[in-house]
Structures are given as structure tokens and as C-alpha cells.
Amino acid sequence: MFDVDKIRADFPILARKVNNRPLVYFDSGATAQKPWAVIRRSEELMVEYNANIHRGVHHLSGRMTDMYEAARERVRRFIGASQREEVIFTSGATASINLVAYAWSAANLGPGDNVVVSEMEHHSNIVPWQMAAMRHGAELRVLPFDDSGELRMDMLSSLIDSRTRLVAVTEASNTLGTTPDLRPIIDAAHAVGAVVMVDGCQGVVHGGGNVAERGYDFYAFSGHKLYGPTGIGILYGRRDILEAMPPFMGGGDMVDRVTFAKTTYAPLPLKYEAGTSNFLGAVTLAEAIDYVEAVGMAAIEQHEQELLRLATERLMAIDGLRIYGQASSKCPIVSFTVDGTHPYDVGMILDKLGIAIRTGHHCAEPVMTHYGVTGMCRASIGMYNTREEVEALAQGVERAVGMLR
Ligand SMILES: Cc1ncc(COP(=O)(O)O)c(C=O)c1O
CATH class of the missing domain: 3.90.1150.10 (Aspartate Aminotransferase, domain 1)
Structure with a gap:
């Protein structure tokens, strides 16, 4: 009740x-308030468990690493991803989308290709694609909406063609509130071999997610709109796509072996988690997910x-x-x-x-x-x-x- x-x-x-x-x-669309469970968890982590993850043999490092990886599993279940390797912790949705716009585009976007974005996107799901298109000589196309705020699905066939490589679209517009039916967009993109980046920032709070079932290729959201902390976000990516992409940021944790002659990279998901992750934020985000699901x-x-x-x-x-x-x-x-x-x-x-x-x-x-x-x-x-x-x-x-x- x-x-x-x-x-x-x-x-x-x-x-x-x-x-x-x-x-x-x-x-709350800009940022949601935090329940006691999230506030207390955040404090408890700093009071009782703080230690850097993945690198230490000592007790606290092990505990925090376990909690961090358990948080990944919690997110995986929450968004309906099939594998933990597909869940990457980032600093937020903007970082998630930029990661894809750099790393995926580097391997997949070239002159004459196009990327389709919808007219109702947040700047975070426009500008990274505009920048990627400019870097790679690709074209940016826009799927418009009508005055009532519905996406013009009738225009899909004239916008998505054999040179379309990616379609970026929101699960819920942060301005119009529209939660478009993404099925026809995903089907049209997949029919030409393009991938779909879904911005789940607003959607994840309102019935979004189910990434595998809905056929999303990439999915991004921020913890702070989901009653969780700031500075933590998620990038979901289909495993085969993430594996075929080059790394994004270089540094600690994302490597396998480093020599001056050659570096090999860590497997997913760490390949995309260079540097010290926001492990406190990740574990606290899991607490926020527990809270919303309990309600x-x-x-x-x-x-x-x-x-x-x-x-x-x-x-x-x-x-x-x-x-x-x-x-x-x-x-x-x-x-x-x-x-x-x-x-x-x-x-x-x-x-x-x-x-x-x-x-x-x-x-x-x-x-x-x-x-x-x-x-x-x-x-x-x-x-x-x-x-x-x-x-x-x-x-x-x-x-x-x-x-x-
Ligand atoms: C639909 C949508 N996309 C992306 C963002 C960017 O999120 P963040 O600033 O947390 O990275 C927002 C934030 O308002 C949003 O509402």
C-alpha cells in the first residue's frame, strides 16, 4: 500500500x-531528494569501510571491492542486463554518453555515415554526437517531434538508411515528459545494422530499463535522479559491442599488463573504469535502488x-x-x-x-x-x-x- x-x-x-x-x-527531474537509507548508507561506508577497491589484500579493501561488485550486480538486475560485464560505473549519464561517443565512434563512425538523434534530447544526448560526427566526417540527422510532443515515427524511414550507424533517443524527455514508444525506432535501427543509445536519465525513474528485453544497445543514467548520490552513473552496453570498442580513458584498473612497448587492457567491465571509481557512490546507488524497489x-x-x-x-x-x-x-x-x-x-x-x-x-x-x-x-x-x-x-x-x- x-x-x-x-x-x-x-x-x-x-x-x-x-x-x-x-x-x-x-x-526531482533535475535531482531527486535522498531518503534516510541512502544518507545513512553513505555515512556508514565512510565511517566503517572506506578503502580503495580492487587493489588491496587487506580486509577493508576486500570488503569494499565485494560491496562494489555487489552493487554492479544490483544494477544489473535492476535494469535487466543479462551480464555483469555489461554494467559500467561512470560519473553520470553525461560521462556514459560521452564514453560511447568517443570509444564507439572511433571504431564505427566514418565519412558519409550518419547518426540520428531526436529533437527532444537533452544536450547530453546531442552534443557528444555532434562532436563525434564532426570528428569523423559523419552527418547528424534529427528525428523531429510534433507540437503535442510525440516523436514523428512516420519520418523514421526517410532518416534511417544504410549509412546510419547509431540512433540516440531518450526514454523520457526531461522537458516534454514524453515517453516515446522506442520499439519502432529500435527495429528501424537494427534493420540497417545500426545501434541504439537510449538516454535513461528520466526513464529509469519512471518504469524504464529492461535493457535486454527491450533491445537497447547502450543505456545511460545518473544515480542522483534515482534518489541516489551525485557523481555516480551507469553505462550499460551490449557485451559484444563493448568488447569490440577501443578503450576510452587510460589509467589504473583498466589495464592487464603495462610495458613501455605495449599495454594490454583489462576485460570488461574494468576496461572502461580507469582510475579510482566512485565506489562509495556505487554502493550507495545500490541502496537507492533497494529503496525504490521496496516502495x-x-x-x-x-x-x-x-x-x-x-x-x-x-x-x-x-x-x-x-x-x-x-x-x-x-x-x-x-x-x-x-x-x-x-x-x-x-x-x-x-x-x-x-x-x-x-x-x-x-x-x-x-x-x-x-x-x-x-x-x-x-x-x-x-x-x-x-x-x-x-x-x-x-x-x-x-x-x-x-x-x-
Ligand atoms: C534526459 C536527460 N539526459 C541527460 C541528463 C544529464 O544528466 P547528468 O547531468 O546527471 O549527467 C539529464 C539531466 O537533467 C536528463 O534529464
């Missing part, structure tokens, strides 16, 4: 005040979808308010502008009321360009939000509009 009050008690920050008002946090992904989803419906309905009733992204399947993100107001001013007034939303281009400038705006307000919903908070948000927006117009 999903009990939002019980969940809220697990998140100490929610009890604090901002500007003398109870904090109302609608910025129940399906129950969280149901609660958040109910709040999404309520927020959409309530905000739409405000005169001159426009919601961007009304796709048939959405994660709980509502982006909007209100006629005669600037998003930044709305955000500032809400902040005075203790309500945290995000304003600006949300690292998705092409989405802003699509609608001809420079920025939007964005309320992103987490498992701990309530109906009362949605009402407070709507009343806050009404008040802001009253003051600004």
Missing part, C-alpha cells in the same frame, strides 16, 4: 522550510501519474497558461509558460512561497526553438509529492500571474 506520508518521513529535507514556508519540491516501482508510477493528471488539469485552467508536451504517454513532468510573464519571474515568486520548480531551457534548447520560446517553467514530480503540493503549485502560479500581469 503506497503511503505518501510514510515516504515523506523517509526524506529529511522535506521537513525543512524555505523562505519561512514548508519546502514544496518540484525539481515499488509500479506503486510510485501510479501515484506520480495521478499527480501528473491533477497538475495538468489544474494548471491548464489558468488563463494564458500553455503546457508543452501533451503526449499520450508521459512521465510526471509539466513544462509551461504563461502569457505576459517570464518563466524566471514565475520561478522567483514561487521560490518566495517555498516552491521549487526549474526555469530556463532545461538543457534542451532545440525543444525551446521548436516552440519559439527562450525558456519554460518546469514542475517535475517525485514519489514524495502530494495532491496538496500540486494545489499549492497551482495557487502559487495563479498568484505569480496576478502579480506579473
Whole structure:
């Protein structure tokens, strides 16, 4: 039974005040708050177990190495990868995507090839591909979305061709909330021998993952949006693809033998984990996964979808308010502008009321360009939000509009 009050008690920050008002946090899409289980685990690791992994014969190093590898196994199960070698710890989704954009592209992208990205991607799933395309003389193609926020699947056949090497697409848009049906994209890419990089940053929090079953070739997400710590993220890659790729960063842990004449590399997954990994972050991320799974992904989803419906309905009733992204399947993100107001001013007034939303281009400038705006307000919903908070948000927006117009 999903009990939002019980969940809220697990998140100490929610009890604090901002500007003398109870904090109302609608910025979980940027980073989610942390439950006690995650906070305590992080502290416990530093108090009781800190020691570098993979390198020591001493007790603590062995313990931490075991916990780190157990965390990898935890992530593997959570995202539905078939082998532990396919789960690479990185510093975050951006690092994961850049790793692929360098290492995979070095072996697979050449002049005349093309990479397809969707118009609704976060900059993290655009710019690395733009840079890779420039380095290798390839073309960057864009799969557009329509005004309701649905990807234009009808254009797949004109964009994906025999020279397409990779398609980069999000599981859930951080601006429009759209959770596109990736099946036709994956099928079209695989039909021409291309691979698919799925950005799971928002999706993994809202029913994403299942990488093997869904046929993802690469998958990236960050721990901090999944109620875990910052500085840790995941790259999933299909084993055969990762094995055929050259290493990315060189250094400790990613090698087998080093001589000045020649170096051989460690097998997966360490081949892509050069240097001291964020082992504390990895183990704490596993704790966050335990937490969300104990609450129940399906129950969280149901609660958040109910709040999404309520927020959409309530905000739409405000005169001159426009919601961007009304796709048939959405994660709980509502982006909007209100006629005669600037998003930044709305955000500032809400902040005075203790309500945290995000304003600006949300690292998705092409989405802003699509609608001809420079920025939007964005309320992103987490498992701990309530109906009362949605009402407070709507009343806050009404008040802001009253003051600004
Ligand atoms: C859809 C999406 N992709 C990628 C990122 C980048 O994540 P990070 O900054 O944690 O690397 C974000 C962060 O907001 C996001 O929402």
C-alpha cells in the first residue's frame, strides 16, 4: 500500500522550510531528494569501510571491492542486463554518453555515415554526437517531434538508411515528459545494422530499463535522479559491442599488463573504469535502488501519474497558461509558460512561497526553438509529492500571474 506520508518521513529535507514556508519540491527531474537509507548508507561506508577497491589484500579493501561488485550486480538486475560485464560505473549519464561517443565512434563512425538523434534530447544526448560526427566526417540527422510532443515515427524511414550507424533517443524527455514508444525506432535501427543509445536519465525513474528485453544497445543514467548520490552513473552496453570498442580513458584498473612497448587492457567491465571509481557512490546507488524497489516501482508510477493528471488539469485552467508536451504517454513532468510573464519571474515568486520548480531551457534548447520560446517553467514530480503540493503549485502560479500581469 503506497503511503505518501510514510515516504515523506523517509526524506529529511522535506521537513525543512524555505523562505519561512514548508519546502514544496518540484525539481526531482533535475535531482531527486535522498531518503534516510541512502544518507545513512553513505555515512556508514565512510565511517566503517572506506578503502580503495580492487587493489588491496587487506580486509577493508576486500570488503569494499565485494560491496562494489555487489552493487554492479544490483544494477544489473535492476535494469535487466543479462551480464555483469555489461554494467559500467561512470560519473553520470553525461560521462556514459560521452564514453560511447568517443570509444564507439572511433571504431564505427566514418565519412558519409550518419547518426540520428531526436529533437527532444537533452544536450547530453546531442552534443557528444555532434562532436563525434564532426570528428569523423559523419552527418547528424534529427528525428523531429510534433507540437503535442510525440516523436514523428512516420519520418523514421526517410532518416534511417544504410549509412546510419547509431540512433540516440531518450526514454523520457526531461522537458516534454514524453515517453516515446522506442520499439519502432529500435527495429528501424537494427534493420540497417545500426545501434541504439537510449538516454535513461528520466526513464529509469519512471518504469524504464529492461535493457535486454527491450533491445537497447547502450543505456545511460545518473544515480542522483534515482534518489541516489551525485557523481555516480551507469553505462550499460551490449557485451559484444563493448568488447569490440577501443578503450576510452587510460589509467589504473583498466589495464592487464603495462610495458613501455605495449599495454594490454583489462576485460570488461574494468576496461572502461580507469582510475579510482566512485565506489562509495556505487554502493550507495545500490541502496537507492533497494529503496525504490521496496516502495515499488509500479506503486510510485501510479501515484506520480495521478499527480501528473491533477497538475495538468489544474494548471491548464489558468488563463494564458500553455503546457508543452501533451503526449499520450508521459512521465510526471509539466513544462509551461504563461502569457505576459517570464518563466524566471514565475520561478522567483514561487521560490518566495517555498516552491521549487526549474526555469530556463532545461538543457534542451532545440525543444525551446521548436516552440519559439527562450525558456519554460518546469514542475517535475517525485514519489514524495502530494495532491496538496500540486494545489499549492497551482495557487502559487495563479498568484505569480496576478502579480506579473
Ligand atoms: C534526459 C536527460 N539526459 C541527460 C541528463 C544529464 O544528466 P547528468 O547531468 O546527471 O549527467 C539529464 C539531466 O537533467 C536528463 O534529464
